[in-house]
Amino acid sequence: MVNYPLKIKNIANKANKSGDKTMIRLSYASTTTHDWTSEELLALLTKCQTNIAANNITGILLYAQETFFQVLECEETVVNKVYELIEKDKRHKDCTIIEVAKINERGFPYWSMGFEKIDTSNLHNIRGLNDFLAKDFTPSGFASHKNIVAPLLAHLRGRLIKQVSTSHEELPMTHDDPFLQLLNRTIRMGVKFMALLMVLVILFGIVDIVFILYEELSQPPVFQLTINELLETFGAFMAVLIAIEIFLNITLYIRSDVIPVKLVVATALMAISRKIIVLDYKDVDAQYVTASALVVVALGITYWRVQKHD
Numbered sequence: 001m002v003n004y005p006l007k008i009k010n011i012a013n014k015a016n017k018s019g020d021k022t023m024i025r026l027s028y029a030s031t032t033t034h035d036w037t038s039e040e041l042l043a044l045l046t047k048c049q050t051n052i053a054a055n056n057i058t059g060i061l062l063y064a065q066e067t068f069f070q071v072l073e074c075e076e077t078v079v080n081k082v083y084e085l086i087e088k089d090k091r092h093k094d095c096t097i098i099e100v101a102k103i104n105e106r107g108f109p110y111w112s113m114g115f116e117k118i119d120t121s122n123l124h125n126i127r128g129l130n131d132f133l134a135k136d137f138t139p140s141g142f143a144s145h146k147n148i149v150a151p152l153l154a155h156l157r158g159r160l161i162k163q164v165s166t167s168h169e170e171l172p173m174t175h176d177d178p179f180l181q182l183l184n185r186t187i188r189m190g191v192k193f194m195a196l197l198m199v200l201v202i203l204f205g206i207v208d209i210v211f212i213l214y215e216e217l218s219q220p221p222v223f224q225l226t227i228n229e230l231l232e233t234f235g236a237f238m239a240v241l242i243a244i245e246i247f248l249n250i251t252l253y254i255r256s257d258v259i260p261v262k263l264v265v266a267t268a269l270m271a272i273s274r275k276i277i278v279l280d281y282k283d284v285d286a287q288y289v290t291a292s293a294l295v296v297v298a299l300g301i302t303y304w305r306v307q308k309h310d
Ligand SMILES: Cc1cc2nc3c(=O)[nH]c(=O)nc-3n(C[C@H](O)[C@H](O)[C@H](O)COP(=O)(O)O)c2cc1C
Pocket: 005, 007, 008, 030, 044, 047, 048, 049, 051, 052, 061, 068, 070, 082, 085, 086, 087, 088, 089, 091, 092, 113
């Protein structure tokens, strides 16, 4: 278990006792007396991450051109106390609060403290940032260009989210254990083979649609579809669409940037919807309809929650 420093632990305890749960985001900028080396920055980040994890604070710390810019997100009391500590740190000066805003949800939920040593060449494509980076990447510059903060944070947030999602890898190709690596590679081959088979199933499904349409249109009355024939055709279409979804599901296992939950839920929704679309209510009992409705609602809520989380 991590032994958190007493000082920081106390902050969290006091804040919890005070019962104030208002969440805020505080951003500030400061300057250093010298250009920090990578080792110094890493040591600071490790300290931030250990201390901050104890308080459930999240945020981001940026460093460029002897200037720090940090965002702290948590309950107001915790953020204020931690900021007081940081402000007293002799390793930087001119701490200037840029923004304090009430928030409903965190902008940087995944990192106890994300960190970027900014390579300014990466940021030039953000509108309005060019001049700011050249002349005003200082505490007073931040204070007088508050409009730059939102796009800068949005950009950094996007980059960090990408880092988090690409760090997820289903069936990784490299593994510390050579046996597990061999197993993963073998399963990947199997997945590729299944994907190939699925393409064949999709092609057969399309041929089947053409065949069903031909049969139904050629029977008397020629070029007319009854309701039942229409439903049968829709069913064939939906089956192919579901096969395509399953193909996407399969291929997700060999990609590293997507967590497949959303697509699995979407496929399940499509599959149950397909059944519902072709239901003939004369032939099914109330229990079946109720159970199907419950599944649709449950899957719908799950999909909505996963989508919102994205
Ligand atoms: C730019 C800058 C940002 C910092 N950010 C944090 C922070 O987010 N969380 C934290 O605990 N300490 C942060 N620190 C360090 C604190 O100022 C202080 O050194 C630390 O909280 C003391 O922890 P300790 O009592 O465990 O040594 C920061 C320091 C600097 C210079």
